[in-house]
Amino acid sequence: MIPLQFITAFLMLFMGFYAFLYKRNLLKLILALDVIDSGIHLLLISFGYRLEDGTLPTAPIYTGYETLKGTPMVGPIPQALVLTSIVIGVCVLALATALTINAYRHYGSLDINKLRRLRG
Amino acid sequence: MMLPFLIIIPLLGAFSMPIMSLLGEKARNAWAILVSALTLGVASKVFYDVWSTRQLVVYTLGANTPLGKGVNFPIRILWEVDLFGALIALTIAFVGFLAVLYSIEYMKHDTGLDKYYTLILTLELGMLGIVITGDLFNFYVFLEIMSIASYALVAFRNDTWEGIEAGIKYMFVGSLASSFILLGIALLYGQYGTLTMSYLAVKIAQNPTLVGRVALGLLMGGLLFKSGAVPVHMWLSDAHPAAPSSISAMLSGLVIKAGGIYALTRIAFSIYATSINIKTVGWLVIFFGCLTLIVGNAMAVVQTDMKRLFAFSSVGQIGYILLGIGIGLAAYGTKIGDIALAGAIYHTVNHALMKALLFLTAGAVLHEAGTKNLNELSGIAKKMPFTSFAFLVGAAAIVGLPPLNGFASKWLIYESSALYNPFLAAIAVAGTAFCTAAYIRVIFTFFGAPSEAVENAKEPGKAMIVPMLVLITAIIIMGLLPWQINDRIMLPTVDMLKDQLHYVIAVVGGA
Amino acid sequence: MFGYWDALYFIYVLLIGLIISYLVFKWAERSSMGTRRTGNGTKIFLSGEDEDNVVPQFEHLKGYFTGRHTMWGLIRGINRMFIAFRREHTGLLSDYVAYLFITVAIILGVLIIWG
Numbered sequence: 153m154i155p156l157q158f159i160t161a162f163l164m165l166f167m168g169f170y171a172f173l174y175k176r177n178l179l180k181l182i183l184a185l186d187v188i189d190s191g192i193h194l195l196l197i198s199f200g201y202r203l204e205d206g207t208l209p210t211a212p213i214y215t216g217y218e219t220l221k222g223t224p225m226v227g228p229i230p231q232a233l234v235l236t237s238i239v240i241g242v243c244v245l246a247l248a249t250a251l252t253i254n255a256y257r258h259y260g261s262l263d264i265n266k267l268r269r270l271r272g
Numbered sequence: 273m274m275l276p277f278l279i280i281i282p283l284l285g286a287f288s289m290p291i292m293s294l295l296g297e298k299a300r301n302a303w304a305i306l307v308s309a310l311t312l313g314v315a316s317k318v319f320y321d322v323w324s325t326r327q328l329v330v331y332t333l334g335a336n337t338p339l340g341k342g343v344n345f346p347i348r349i350l351w352e353v354d355l356f357g358a359l360i361a362l363t364i365a366f367v368g369f370l371a372v373l374y375s376i377e378y379m380k381h382d383t384g385l386d387k388y389y390t391l392i393l394t395l396e397l398g399m400l401g402i403v404i405t406g407d408l409f410n411f412y413v414f415l416e417i418m419s420i421a422s423y424a425l426v427a428f429r430n431d432t433w434e435g436i437e438a439g440i441k442y443m444f445v446g447s448l449a450s451s452f453i454l455l456g457i458a459l460l461y462g463q464y465g466t467l468t469m470s471y472l473a474v475k476i477a478q479n480p481t482l483v484g485r486v487a488l489g490l491l492m493g494g495l496l497f498k499s500g501a502v503p504v505h506m507w508l509s510d511a512h513p514a515a516p517s518s519i520s521a522m523l524s525g526l527v528i529k530a531g532g533i534y535a536l537t538r539i540a541f542s543i544y545a546t547s548i549n550i551k552t553v554g555w556l557v558i559f560f561g562c563l564t565l566i567v568g569n570a571m572a573v574v575q576t577d578m579k580r581l582f583a584f585s586s587v588g589q590i591g592y593i594l595l596g597i598g599i600g601l602a603a604y605g606t607k608i609g610d611i612a613l614a615g616a617i618y619h620t621v622n623h624a625l626m627k628a629l630l631f632l633t634a635g636a637v638l639h640e641a642g643t644k645n646l647n648e649l650s651g652i653a654k655k656m657p658f659t660s661f662a663f664l665v666g667a668a669a670i671v672g673l674p675p676l677n678g679f680a681s682k683w684l685i686y687e688s689s690a691l692y693n694p695f696l697a698a699i700a701v702a703g704t705a706f707c708t709a710a711y712i713r714v715i716f717t718f719f720g721a722p723s724e725a726v727e728n729a730k731e732p733g734k735a736m737i738v739p740m741l742v743l744i745t746a747i748i749i750m751g752l753l754p755w756q757i758n759d760r761i762m763l764p765t766v767d768m769l770k771d772q773l774h775y776v777i778a779v780v781g782g783a
Numbered sequence: 784m785f786g787y788w789d790a791l792y793f794i795y796v797l798l799i800g801l802i803i804s805y806l807v808f809k810w811a812e813r814s815s816m817g818t819r820r821t822g823n824g825t826k827i828f829l830s831g832e833d834e835d836n837v838v839p840q841f842e843h844l845k846g847y848f849t850g851r852h853t854m855w856g857l858i859r860g861i862n863r864m865f866i867a868f869r870r871e872h873t874g875l876l877s878d879y880v881a882y883l884f885i886t887v888a889i890i891l892g893v894l895i896i897w898g
Binding site for chain 2 (some may be wrong): 793847848849850851852854857858864865868869872874876878879880882883884886887890891893894895897898
Binding site (some may be wrong): 178247257258267270 | 409413420424427430438439440441444447448454455461463490510681707
């Protein structure tokens with residue numbers, strides 16, 4: 153079957169890259185950072201989904217009701233990695249928003265083409 | 273074991289800093305100095321252990337055999353230190369301690385200093401974590417800790433437009449580069465199923481695929497950004513002048529080495545060494561190194577802002593290190609490759625000391641005279657003789673004058689590149705010519721006739737003189753014993769770095 | 784080990800250099816001080832201009848000199864390269880991101896095609 157999750161993840165990545173190159177508003181750049189991070193997280197989580205003997209896997213929680221060779225589980229390691237990465241993404245976004253507010257106070261506009269005093 | 277204390281002590285110090293600053297200013301300064309001095313002690317003990325026994329130190333965060341008695345392989349986050357990591361950790365702790373000591377007096381007129389000391393200890397913590405880790409995702413977490421602390425520190429003076437603009441530019445493109453690194457790590461996980469560096473090396477050697485090479489390309493792109501190679505060096509020339517000078521010393525001397533050069537070398541030598549066409553990767557790194565040498569040093573000649581000149585000079589020196597690593601990769605296994613790699617590692621340590629001294633000197637001048645425009649700063653040597661002498665020692669060391677420490681590492685890189693391909697040696701010497709021109713302009717400005725702006729300048733206080741004195745002493749002593757340092761420290765480092773077999777066996781245990 | 788380095792040879796060369804620079808200093812003092820014995824005019828000028836010697840129809844620089852005009856031969860000789868480099872450092876964020884993408888594209892291209 154078509155691996156829709158990978159296609160969606162890469163589409164999100166490309167949307168984020170396009171927005172980073174061609175948009176000028178600082179808030180749109182912050183949103184582009186967020187979309188890129190979400191794309192990579194989707195890619196990581198979907199690497200844990202593996203089909204064993206044709207049965208679909210379930211969430212990796214031991215409930216005590218499993219039979220011996222019954223239900224396979226989704227890989228839990230990428231979920232731990234993604235949780236850590238979401239926290240890092242939140243931290244970066246918070247700092248970026250704070251810097252954007254400060255930049256508006258100094259420059260009076262949110263246009264990235266106006267922040268050009270440091271050059272050469 | 274002493275290894276977890278290398279992370280515990282700065283972490284505890286950083287998070288208890290706001291509480292300590294409630295007790296007053298002197299308590300906060302004393303706590304910062306105490307924590308960084310203890311970190312320096314632990315780092316030197318770890319370095320001495322690894323150096324005297326020449327064995328890898330492996331530390332598992334958790335039980336050693338979690339899967340039971342049959343399987344010998346710890347499926348955990350590991351820390352694995354060899355001589356290269358221990359050497360860079362010692363440099364980080366040393367320059368970090370001097371930067372904290374310097375900023376006690378330099379930042380006296382700023383507010384919000386408890387957040388400043390928290391951030392500087394977090395920056396040191398992130399860098400120490402990168403150089404001792406043996407697991408790729410742990411490396412990414414520590415890389416982000418270091419990067420976020422440095423974004424906040426560059427924009428620390430948020431009442432000036434320069435700090436905010438440099439902080440925004442550094443932050444946005446830096447986060448994008450970190451996303452590239454995370455994408456590379458995600459692709460490696462998807463293909464091979466593990467992220468421990470040693471086990472990944474085994475799996476890649478058994479099954480090299482296209483996805484592995486794409487992941488290497490993405491990782492290299494992100495890490496070349498973090499180390500300041502051309503053409504992605506432009507954040508460096510904006511961010512390093514805008515930060516406070518003690519942070520500039522740490523950024524320019526340590527962050528681009530620990531987060532960029534160390535990670536690139538570790539991934540190229542210990543994970544991917546024999547599974548890819550190592551000549552191609554070597555020539556790619558040599559190409560970027562040559563570009564960096566020419567553009568970085570040439571742009572330093574035409575600057576009028578003193579700290580921006582030093583930042584471009586940093587970019588140029590990273591070109592030497594990349595050239596050395598590239599030749600070490602392309603001539604893997606031969607004596608020329610060993611010498612080039614020893615030169616690159618030696619230049620990493622040397623440049624950390626030299627650039628820290630130069631930025632501390634620039635901070636002293638800025639603190640006293642109030643301007644960093646070279647057109648107004650003429651004749652500062654009459655009013656601040658010790659600072660000018662420190663600048664003279666630092667500039668002579670970077671150019672490569674013999675009794676100082678820059679000479680030995682540059683000589684190794686010149687010789688190995690001349691033996692490998694003479695065209696590269698010509699580019700390296702052209703880079704040194706531009707570098708000399710840039711520093712002669714600054715020296716000529718300092719030793720001229722005094723102008724109006726430097727009328728009120730005097731020598732800075734004791735807390736700013738002592739770090740410069742310690743660095744001058746270290747540079748002169750390291751310069752008087754170059755070949756002993758090379759034979760006893762650098763060449764064994766190269767041997768342990770190339771020894772991918774022992775790196776893997778220390779963890780996987782011969783399975 | 785490649786190369787040969789001995790501290791004593793460098794001390795010899797340093798001493799000879801100090802003696803030569805002292806002789807040049809004495810020669811410059813003799814030829815530039817003229818009849819002046821006190822004041823600002825007794826200093827030996829590094830930039831080729833005598834402070835009290837006003838030549839008519841030429842611009843007479845007073846005050847302090849910075850290093851702005853040293854190494855002017857190097858800069859003016861390859862001025863087109865410096866102009867090209869300064870033009871590339873635009874300061875726009877989109878240029879920084881574009882260079883990052885170009886670098887990653889070059890690295891991926893080389894790694895996929897060769898090696």
